[in-house]
Amino acid sequence: MNAFRDAGHLFRLAGVFAAGVLLFLIIRSFLVPKSFGEYGHYRGNALAEVAARPISFAGHETCETCHADVLDKKKDGKHAHVNCEACHGPLAKHADDPGSVTPAKLDTAVLCVRCHEGNAAKPKTFPQVVSAEHSNGLPCDTCHQPHSPAIAAEAPK
Amino acid sequence: MNLTRRHLLLLLPAAGAAWKYVLAGTPEVAPNYKLTDHWWSMLIDLTKCIGCGNCVRACQAENDVPDGYFRTWVERYHVTDYDIENPQVDSPDGGKKGFPPAKDPSGKNFFVPKLCNHCADSPCTQVCPVGATFIGPDGVVLVDKTYCLGCRYCVQACPYGCRFINPKTETAEKCTLCYHRITKGLTTACCESCPTGARQLADLKNPKDPIHEFLKTHSVQVLKPYMATHAKIYYNGLDGSVR
Numbered sequence: 411m412n413a414f415r416d417a418g419h420l421f422r423l424a425g426v427f428a429a430g431v432l433l434f435l436i437i438r439s440f441l442v443p444k445s446f447g448e449y450g451h452y453r454g455n456a457l458a459e460v461a462a463r464p465i466s467f468a469g470h471e472t473c474e475t476c477h478a479d480v481l482d483k484k485k486d487g488k489h490a491h492v493n494c495e496a497c498h499g500p501l502a503k504h505a506d507d508p509g510s511v512t513p514a515k516l517d518t519a520v521l522c523v524r525c526h527e528g529n530a531a532k533p534k535t536f537p538q539v540v541s542a543e544h545s546n547g548l549p550c551d552t553c554h555q556p557h558s559p560a561i562a563a564e565a566p567k
Numbered sequence: 568m569n570l571t572r573r574h575l576l577l578l579l580p581a582a583g584a585a586w587k588y589v590l591a592g593t594p595e596v597a598p599n600y601k602l603t604d605h606w607w608s609m610l611i612d613l614t615k616c617i618g619c620g621n622c623v624r625a626c627q628a629e630n631d632v633p634d635g636y637f638r639t640w641v642e643r644y645h646v647t648d649y650d651i652e653n654p655q656v657d658s659p660d661g662g663k664k665g666f667p668p669a670k671d672p673s674g675k676n677f678f679v680p681k682l683c684n685h686c687a688d689s690p691c692t693q694v695c696p697v698g699a700t701f702i703g704p705d706g707v708v709l710v711d712k713t714y715c716l717g718c719r720y721c722v723q724a725c726p727y728g729c730r731f732i733n734p735k736t737e738t739a740e741k742c743t744l745c746y747h748r749i750t751k752g753l754t755t756a757c758c759e760s761c762p763t764g765a766r767q768l769a770d771l772k773n774p775k776d777p778i779h780e781f782l783k784t785h786s787v788q789v790l791k792p793y794m795a796t797h798a799k800i801y802y803n804g805l806d807g808s809v810r
Contacts, residue, residue, distance in 0.1 A: 452700075
């Protein structure tokens with residue numbers, strides 16, 4: 411054991427080092443969030459936190475549970491596949507509390523041209539009009555029913 | 568004396584590990600949502616996009632995106648037939664209020680909606696120094712805003728320009744693929760409000776998802792495939808001039 415005769419200071423140093431490592435590990439266990447590393451190099455609970463945000467768009471299935479009549483009107487028309495909130499806007503609040511939150515009436519003069527105003531970049535098959543020439547300033551719902559916009563063949567005079 | 572110290576040194580790390588286990592607790596999991604059962608992506612059919620800006624407005628309403636910043640936006644391309652390498656692109660206010668008439672209706676004009684590509688091998692998550700951004704087991708790239716330092720590395724790393732720093736929180740922000748909706752079985756706000764069905768949320772791990780049939784029967788492309796990001800937003804009818 412002659413080799414270790416004068417090595418006391420090294421053992422003490424090793425002890426101090428070990429204590430330091432230990433302290434680091436203890437502090438680390440407090441500082442690193444508990445779910446860190448659950449799925450990868452990130453906080454696992456962050457997924458649930460992002461998912462906890464409330465929704466604004468109720469989704470058309472929710473609308474249809476009450477407004478079956480509108481669904482009926484839409485189903486054979488050109489707008490059959492246009493979801494309710496594409497025009498009516500986000501209405502999850504209305505779905506949660508239909509009594510006190512009532513959606514505003516839409517202005518078809520503004521709404522319809524969002525999609526149907528002519529633009530060279532729109533697909534050629536998409537129905538487009540130049541609103542200034544097409545309707546002379548009249549709101550679209552004077553002639554078209556928004557839920558089923560095609561105008562039925564005119565009755566013979 | 569020496570012996571007890573040695574024992575103590577051996578015992579303390581074990582005690583520390585045990586303590587950590589006690590502190591860990593149970594992580595929150597959304598009910599009926601199994602992370603490993605999904606691999607989210609989106610299909611964008613450019614032949615249906617009319618540039619109405621519904622998606623941009625819906626995203627802003629759903630996710631409280633500050634004015635002038637975009638988690639999704641719509642670009643309009645104008646490509647002349649003699650210079651396909653240099654398309655003219657405009658996106659007034661991200662396309663939020665629609666588009667004015669095209670300046671030059673000749674040549675090729677079309678819309679390209681853009682959003683985070685939720686890359687399977689994303690550069691943005693690789694550069695984060697603190698593990699604040701990541702791709703979840705369900706294939707959605709997210710930001711942990713309580714962990715984000717706002718260092719902007721990820722903003723620069725994204726080849727698609729899909730990230731920004733929220734001026735209020737000073738943290739990185741991006742499309743979450745409406746994670747709060749898709750985990751509840753709803754579609755994203757942009758898909759819900761798209762009037763022509765140009766955007767469709769798709770779950771590649773769901774064998775019944777219509778995307779499988781679509782991918783089999785159409786020529787789809789992702790943006791910047793040469794970046795090898797393994798982007799998961801599939802574009803149908805994507806023109807070669809799109810950057």
